[in-house]
Amino acid sequence: MVTKKTIILIHGFRGTHHGLALIAHNLSDYHVIIPDLPGFAHGDTLDDYSLDSYVTWMKNFIKKQKLTEPPVLLGHSFGSIITAAYAAKFPHTIESLILVNPIGAPALEGPRAVLSKLATFYYWVGKQLPHAFAKRWLASNAIVMVMSVTMAKTKDKTLRAFIHNQHKKYFSLFHTPTSLAESFDTSIHHNVREVAAMIHVPTLLIAGELDDITPLEKQKELVTLFPNAQLVVIDNVGHLTHYETPDQVATIIYDFIRSK
Numbered sequence: 001m002v003t004k005k006t007i008i009l010i011h012g013f014r015g016t017h018h019g020l021a022l023i024a025h026n027l028s029d030y031h032v033i034i035p036d037l038p039g040f041a042h043g044d045t046l047d048d049y050s051l052d053s054y055v056t057w058m059k060n061f062i063k064k065q066k067l068t069e070p071p072v073l074l075g076h077s078f079g080s081i082i083t084a085a086y087a088a089k090f091p092h093t094i095e096s097l098i099l100v101n102p103i104g105a106p107a108l109e110g111p112r113a114v115l116s117k118l119a120t121f122y123y124w125v126g127k128q129l130p131h132a133f134a135k136r137w138l139a140s141n142a143i144v145m146v147m148s149v150t151m152a153k154t155k156d157k158t159l160r161a162f163i164h165n166q167h168k169k170y171f172s173l174f175h176t177p178t179s180l181a182e183s184f185d186t187s188i189h190h191n192v193r194e195v196a197a198m199i200h201v202p203t204l205l206i207a208g209e210l211d212d213i214t215p216l217e218k219q220k221e222l223v224t225l226f227p228n229a230q231l232v233v234i235d236n237v238g239h240l241t242h243y244e245t246p247d248q249v250a251t252i253i254y255d256f257i258r259s260k
Contacts, residue, residue, distance in 0.1 A: 004029065004030050004031040005030050005031065005069075005071075005072065005095075005257070006030065006031045006032075006033060006065070006067055006069075006071040006072070007027060007030045007031070007032050007033070007071060007072045007073075007074060007098075007253075008032075008033045008034075008035075008061075008062065008065075008071050008072070008073050008074065009023065009024060009032060009033070009034045009074045009075075009076070009079075010034075010035070010037065010058075010073070010074065010075040010076070010079035010082055010083050011034070011036075011037060011040075011076055011077075011078075011079050012076045012077030012078040012079050012101075013077060013078035013183060013184065013187045014040070014171045014172075014174065014180075015037075015040065015076075015077075015078075015170065015171070016036050016040055016041040016042075016170045016173055017034040017035060017036050017041070018166065018169075018170050019076070019166065019170065019242055019243070020034050020076060020242055021034070022242060022243065022246035023100075023242055023246045023249050023250055023253075025246070026246055026247050026249075026250030026251075027250050027253065027254075029254070030072075030257075033065065033071075035061060037054070037078075037079070037082075037183075038053075038054065038057050038179075039174060039175050039179040039180065039182075039183050040173055040174055040175070040183075041170070041173040043175075044057060045175060045179075046179075048182060049179055049182035049183045049185075049186055050182070050186055051081065051082070051085055051186050051190050054082045054085075054186065055082065055085050055086045055089060058082060058083070058086045059086065059090055059093070062093060062094075069095070070092070070093055070094050070095045071094060071095060072094065072095050072096050072097075072098060072257060073086065073087065073094045073096075073097050073098070074097075074098040074099075074100060074253070075097075075098075075099055075100070075102075076100040076101055076242055077100075077101050077102075077103060077213070077239065078103065078183075078186075078187045080099040080100065080101070080102035080103055080192055081103050081186070081187065081190050081191060081192060083097060083099065084097065084099060084102070084192040084195050084196070084199060085190070085194075085195055087195075087199045087201055087203075088195035088198040088199050091199070091200055091201050094201060095201070095202075095260075096201050096202040096203065096204070096256075096257070096260060097199060097201050097202070097203045097204070098203070098204045098206065098253060098256065099192060099203065099204070099205050099206070100206045100241060100242065100249060101206070101207065101208055101211055101213065101214070101239050101240075101241055101242075102192045102205055102207070102214065102219070102222065103187070103190075103191045103192055103213065103214055104191060104192050104193055104205075104214040104218050104219050104221070104222035105191060105193060105214050105215075105218040105222075106191055106193075107187070107188040107189075107191070116188055119184070119188070120184070120185075120188065122143075123138070123180065123181045123184045123185075124181065125137065126138040126177045126180065126181060127177050127178055127181040129177070131176075131177065134177035135177065138172065138174070138177055138180060139172035141168060144167050144168060144171045144172065145164060145167075145168075147167065147171070148163060148164045148167040148168075148171075149164070151213075151238060151239045151240050152164070152238070152240055152243075152244070153208075153210045153236070153237055153238040153240070153244065154237070154244045159243075159244065162243070163240060163243045163244070166243065191214075192222060193222055193225060196222060196225035196226045196229075197225050197226070197227070199226055199227070199229075200227050200228060201228070202228050202229075202256075202260055203226050203228060203229035203230075204229070204230055204232065204252070204253070204256040205219060205222065205223050205229060205230070205231040205232070206231075206232050206233075206234065206241065206249055206252055206253075207219040207231060207232070207233050207234070208233075208234055208237040208238045208239060208240075208241050208245075209233055209234065209235045209236060209237065209238075210236065210237060210238040211237075211238045211239045212238060212239070213238075213239045216233065219231060219233075230256075232252050232256075234248050234249070234252075
């Protein structure tokens with residue numbers, strides 16, 4: 001029987017459970033569960049990869065764990081969209097919510113709108129190509145490296161090499177071009193801001209000072225939309241806090257949970 005408090009960690013777009021392993025390693029006082037999201041690696045297969053489908057999957061996944069008390073639910077990046085939507089709909093099934101590098105603003109607006117539209121075209125093309133060509137197009141090392149180099153902020157060469165290697169190993173373990181395109185559509189057409197006001201469980205936002213997916217000023221706006229939330233900022237890091245500062249993320253999580 002599990003006696004430790006349970007934390008369920010949900011990874012980001014194109015990621016797998018491996019991406020959150022460093023945070024989990026630093027949370028040894030808790031029972032940590034990290035599934036692969038549907039559509040990625042060993043994750044389940046869904047009829048479609050809409051936000052509603054992911055939320056329904058999340059509900060069923062938590063139920064299958066047969067926990068004796070509600071877990072803490074954590075989502076990173078795309079995982080923040082899914083977990084926030086879940087928390088808004090099923091608040092009594094979780095103890096609290098933690099959003100790491102949350103997607104707190106519309107992707108198709110603001111300074112990254114052009115890049116978001118280019119990415120939309122990229123995934124659309126992948127969906128149209130014959131399967132063999134589509135896999136090569138979407139799993140291109142060049143594209144993966146562009147994403148990795150853009151997001152990594154650390155100056156440590158060893159850490160940068162580790163991050164790039166992680167992305168090369170795990171960023172292309174999607175099930176099909178169609179599932180990837182549908183997941184991307186979900187990631188780009190939804191954000192945490194949509195449901196923040198409906199989330200009444202205690203909520204922690206952890207943001208990177210240099211995150212350019214959702215800039216810090218947008219995170220500061222986002223936290224004010226929740227009835228019961230706090231924001232902690234980690235200096236000198238961007239969207240990859242789970243790789244660059246996992247120990248700091250874990251310490252912030254410990255402090256938040258112990259304060260409840």
